[in-house]
Amino acid sequence: MEGGAGQVDIQSSNFVATELPNVIEHFLCLLCKLVVFQPKECAKCGSVYCHDCTQNVIKQSGKWKCRACQDTTLVDMHRVVKEVLEKLVFSCPKCEQVKRTYTEIQKHVQDCQGKVDVSQLQKQFGTPMPAGSLNPSLPVSSVGSAQVIPQQALQDLMIYIMEKDSKRFYLYNTKTQAVTSNTVQTAANFPHNFQAIQVGIQNTRIYIVGGGDFNQLPETMFQMNQIVPIAGQAGQYKLESRAKMQYARHGHSCCSIGENHIVVTGSRKDIDSACRQTEIYSAITNTWTTLALTNTGRHYHSSCSFQSRAVYVFCGISNESKKYLNTIERLDLDPTNMQVTLTKRWVQLQVNGAALLNARQGCGVCEVTTNQGRQEILIVGGFHGSFSNETFFLEPQSNTLRKAYSELKDNIFPFQVPTIADPASRSVVTVDWQTYKLYEFKNDQWQFKKKLKQ
Numbered sequence: 001m002e003g004g005a006g007q008v009d010i011q012s013s014n015f016v017a018t019e020l021p022n023v024i025e026h027f028l029c030l031l032c033k034l035v036v037f038q039p040k041e042c043a044k045c046g047s048v049y050c051h052d053c054t055q056n057v058i059k060q061s062g063k064w065k066c067r068a069c070q071d072t073t074l075v076d077m078h079r080v081v082k083e084v085l086e087k088l089v090f091s092c093p094k095c096e097q098v099k100r101t102y103t104e105i106q107k108h109v110q111d112c113q114g115k116v117d118v119s120q121l122q123k124q125f126g127t128p129m130p131a132g133s134l135n136p137s138l139p140v141s142s143v144g145s146a147q148v149i150p151q152q153a154l155q156d157l158m159i160y161i162m163e164k165d166s167k168r169f170y171l172y173n174t175k176t177q178a179v180t181s182n183t184v185q186t187a188a189n190f191p192h193n194f195q196a197i198q199v200g201i202q203n204t205r206i207y208i209v210g211g212g213d214f215n216q217l218p219e220t221m222f223q224m225n226q227i228v229p230i231a232g233q234a235g236q237y238k239l240e241s242r243a244k245m246q247y248a249r250h251g252h253s254c255c256s257i258g259e260n261h262i263v264v265t266g267s268r269k270d271i272d273s274a275c276r277q278t279e280i281y282s283a284i285t286n287t288w289t290t291l292a293l294t295n296t297g298r299h300y301h302s303s304c305s306f307q308s309r310a311v312y313v314f315c316g317i318s319n320e321s322k323k324y325l326n327t328i329e330r331l332d333l334d335p336t337n338m339q340v341t342l343t344k345r346w347v348q349l350q351v352n353g354a355a356l357l358n359a360r361q362g363c364g365v366c367e368v369t370t371n372q373g374r375q376e377i378l379i380v381g382g383f384h385g386s387f388s389n390e391t392f393f394l395e396p397q398s399n400t401l402r403k404a405y406s407e408l409k410d411n412i413f414p415f416q417v418p419t420i421a422d423p424a425s426r427s428v429v430t431v432d433w434q435t436y437k438l439y440e441f442k443n444d445q446w447q448f449k450k451k452l453k454q
Contacts, residue, residue, distance in 0.1 A: 027085050029053055030067050038397055039082065044071035051397065076397075083373055157422045160206045160227075161431050161438075161452055162196040164416065165189050169196075169206075169227070169237075170452040172438060174422050174429060179452055182235045184227055191220040195416060197254040197262055199283060201423075208239065209264060210249030221248040221269060224281070243286045247274040251299035253316075258308045260284050261335045263291075265313050268299035275299060275319040278311075278331065280341070289338060294329055294346045300361040300415065301325070304377060306396055307367070309334070314379060315360050324359035324384055328394070353401035357392055360384035364412075364419030364430045368393075371426070371444060378404075378421075378428055378441070380414060387411035391441070408439060408446045 029036045031053040038051035047068045054074060058064050064072055077085075157174040166189055171180045184190075194211025198204055206227045212220035225239040251268035262281040267274035275297030279288045294313060301316025311331045318325050328349045333341040351357075363382030370376055370393070379392040389411045391404035410432065417431040427442035429449075436453035439446055 026081075031057070036077075036085070039077040039085070040074045041077045042066040042069060042071055043073035043075045045069040048077060049074070157201065157420075157424065158204060159418055159420055159429055160196065160198050161417055161436070162190060162194075162208070163436070163453065164433070165192075170436070172429070172450065172452065174425065174427070177450060179450060180235060182237055184237045184239060185230065186239050191218070193251045193268070193416070194220075195249070195252055195254045195264075196418070197256055198418065198420075199256040199262060200259040203259065205283065207242070207254075207262065209254050209262070210245065210252055210267075212250060214250055214268060217248060217269070217271070221250055222246075243281070243288055245279055245281075245288055246290060247272055247277045247279065249274065253301050253303040253313065255303040255305050255311060257305045257311070257333075257335050263303065263305070263311050263333075265294060265303055265311075266298045266301055266316065268317075268319070270297065270319050273297070278346075280333070280335065282335070289342075291333070291341065292331060292345045294331075295348045296320075296325065296327060296329070298325060302363050302365045302379075302382075302415075304365045304367055306377060307375060310396070312365070312377060312394075312396075314365050315357075315363055315382065317361050324361060326354060326357045326359040330396075349399045351394070351399050351401050356401055356403050358384045358388075360388065362413050362415030362433070363388070364414030364417075366419045366421045366428060368421045368428055369423070369426050378419075380419065380428075380430055380441075381408070381412040381432075382415075383413055387413050391446070404444070406441075406445050409448070410435075410437065410439075412437075412439070 027035055027048065029050045030047045031049055034050070036048050036050050040049045040051055040054050041047070045066060045068050047066055054064060064074060159172045159174065161170045161172065163169060167184045167186055169182050169184065171182060190208060191211030192213060195209045196206060197209060198206045208225045208227065210221050210223070212218035222244045224242045224245065226242055227237050228240050230236045230238050245264065247267065248269040248271050249264060249267050252264055252266045254262055254264050256262055260283045264279045264281070267277070273293065276293040278291040278294060280291055281288050297319035298313070298316035299319060302314045303311060305311050309332060311333060313329045315325050315327070317323070328351055329346045330349055331346045332344050335341065357379070360382035364380045366378055368376055368378045374395070377394040377396060379394065380390070382388050389408040391407060393402050393404060395402070412430065412432040413434055414430045415433050417433050419428065419430040421428050425442065427440050429438060429440055431438050431452070436451060437448060438450045438452055440449045
C-alpha cells in the first residue's frame with residue numbers, strides 16, 4: 001500500500017528475505033541476506049553488500065572478492081537506486097507501530113524497547129509522569145493495549161536552550177515557534193563552561209553536565225543534574241542529582257545516543273588525562289562507563305552521534321599545543337553491548353577536503369538527512385580568530401567534507417547551546433551563544449527564526 005508521497009510501505013517483521021516482497025530482492029546483502037546497510041555494489045555484476053559485511057571479509061582474508069562473480073572491485077551503490085532504497089518505509093519489528101524510512105528505522109530499532117509500558121518507563125527514569133502521557137508536551141493515543149505516540153506529536157520537537165551565568169532556560173517549540181522562559185530553583189547560577197544536553201524525542205530529558213571555576217576543582221566539574229519540573233508551578237524547575245562522572249569536565253562536549261545514553265568527551269581541566277577521557281552514561285541504570293581515550297586531548301570542541309552507531313568529535317583547542325584544531329575523530333560503539341563497545345578505539349579520520357575547514361572551536365554539529373536523502377553531519381559556525389557563518393557537510397561513508405552553498409547572514413558561535421535536527425521537518429535548529437538568536441536550516445537555506453532573549 002502507499003505510505004505517503006514518493007514512499008512504498010513494506011511490512012517487514014525482521015528485515016529478512018522471507019518477509020520482503022520480491023520487488024526489493026536487489027536490496028538484500030548477498031552475505032547476511034538482510035536489507036543492505038551503508039550499501040556497496042560489485043562494479044562488475046551489481047551484487048549489493050553491507051559495508052560492514054565487506055569489511056569483515058577483508059579483515060578475514062585480506063582481500064575482497066564478489067561472492068557472485070569473483071570480481072575484486074567495490075563501488076558505492078548507484079545514486080538513483082540508493083534513493084529508491086531510502087524512500088522505502090519499514091515497520092519496526094519490535095513495537096510493531098512505528099514506521100520509518102530505511103535509514104530512520106535502522107536507528108529506531110536499536111533503541112526501541114518494544115511496545116511502550118508507562119509503568120516501566122517510570123521505573124527506569126525515576127520521573128513521575130501524568131496519567132495518560134509519556135511526556136507533558138506529547139499527547140498519547142491508545143491502540144489496543146499498547147501506548148503509542150501519534151506521528152503528529154513528533155512534530156512538536158521541544159528544544160532547551162540554557163542562558164549562561166543564570167538560572168534560566170528557554171524552551172522553543174519547532175512547530176509553533178513559541179518560546180517560554182523558565183527558571184531553575186537552585187542556589188547558584190549554572191556553572192561556568194558547563195554543557196547542557198537533551199536526550200530522547202519520545203521522552204525528552206535535559207541535563208546539566210560539569211563546569212565550574214577553572215582555577216579550582218569544584219564538585220560541579222564531576223556532577224550531572226537533571227532539570228525536572230516542579231509540580232504545580234508552571235515554568236519552575238529544580239535540579240535532581242544523577243551519578244557523578246569519574247573525570248573533571250570543563251569546556252567539554254556532550255552528545256546523546258538514542259533515547260537513553262550520553263557520551264562526554266574532553267576537558268580543559270586536564271587532571272587524570274580528562275582531556276582525552278571518554279565516558280558514556282546510561283539513563284536506565286544511572287551509571288557512567290569509561291571508554292577509550294581520544295587520540296588528541298581537546299576542549300571547546302563539538303561532538304555528535306551518527307545513526308546511533310558512532311560518535312564523532314570535531315575541532316576545538318588542543319590541550320597540548322593550545323592551538324585550534326580542525327581534526328575529526330570517530331568512535332564506533334553499541335550502547336546495547338558495552339562489552340563490544342569497550343574494545344573500540346578512537347580513529348582520527350583522513351578527511352577528503354579537510355583544508356576547507358579552518359581550525360576552530362565551538363562549532364555546532366549534528367546528524368542530518370539531506371534533501372537528497374543522504375545521512376550526513378552538518379557543521380556550522382564557530383570561532384577561529386573571528387566568528388564564522390560557514391556551513392559544511394561531512395559524508396561519513398567516504399569521510400568527504402564539502403561546503404554548503406548557503407551561508408548564514410550572521411556569524412554565530414553555537415558553543416554550549418544546541419544544534420539539533422528535527423526529523424519531522426528535515427531541518428536543523430541552532431543558536432548563537434552571544435545573542436541568543438535562533439536559526440533554522442531547511443531546504444538548503446538558513447533563515448533567522450527567533451530572538452530568544454528579549
